[in-house]
Amino acid sequence: MHDPFMKRAIEIAGKNIDAGGGPFGAVIVKDGKIIAEASNKVTVLNDPTAHAEVMAIRKAGGQLGDFDLSGCTLYASCEPCPMCLGAIYWARLSAVYYASDRQDAEAGGFDDSLIYEELSRPIGERKLKMIRMKDPSADLVFRRWNEKSDKTRY
Numbered sequence: 001m002h003d004p005f006m007k008r009a010i011e012i013a014g015k016n017i018d019a020g021g022g023p024f025g026a027v028i029v030k031d032g033k034i035i036a037e038a039s040n041k042v043t044v045l046n047d048p049t050a051h052a053e054v055m056a057i058r059k060a061g062g063q064l065g066d067f068d069l070s071g072c073t074l075y076a077s078c079e080p081c082p083m084c085l086g087a088i089y090w091a092r093l094s095a096v097y098y099a100s101d102r103q104d105a106e107a108g109g110f111d112d113s114l115i116y117e118e119l120s121r122p123i124g125e126r127k128l129k130m131i132r133m134k135d136p137s138a139d140l141v142f143r144r145w146n147e148k149s150d151k152t153r154y
Contacts (some may be wrong), residue, residue: 002097005075010099012039013052014079022113023108026052027075028060028093035072036060052076053084057091067154069093078105081116090154129139 012025016039024040027096028123038055042048053076061067069091074080078100080088088096118126145151 001032002075005034005073006097006099008034008037009052009075009077012037016040016052022052023077024052025077026055026056028069028072028073030060030064030069030072035063049083051081051084053080054087055088057093061091063093067091078102078110081105081110081112082119088118 001102009025009027013023014025016025019039021044022040022042026038027034027047028036036056036057036059038052040052041050041055044050053074056074057069057112060072061070065092066077070093072091072093073095074088074093074097076084076096078096079098079102081102106124108114114127123130
């Protein structure tokens, strides 16, 4: 039951290489039907967030008219990177199946190890300088959000 969807994700990845993109493909399935599929478009769109999984999540949300993709399954040609994994959690996908893993990606020149290492460090010890600028007006924004009665929670 899972094989056709994984084969499709891998097929998309292969075709994307020929189209000038990266070797990544993703398919999102709901109720046994593909509702979205995408390939990596980072170099094509000059968008570092245009990973196959993120692109597929965007399409699925548009297709379903909902940001909550509970009940959907993602099939990826490769293990999702930390950014994609964050998007997958935010989208509330129910399961992820992947073919290649992060070591396979690293062998192909796609190394996410720095990000995994950085995420495990305290903010002050990361290579990327991050400085909190506490500002009272930011507190007001969250207070307004918390007081809003007609907000859409996500």
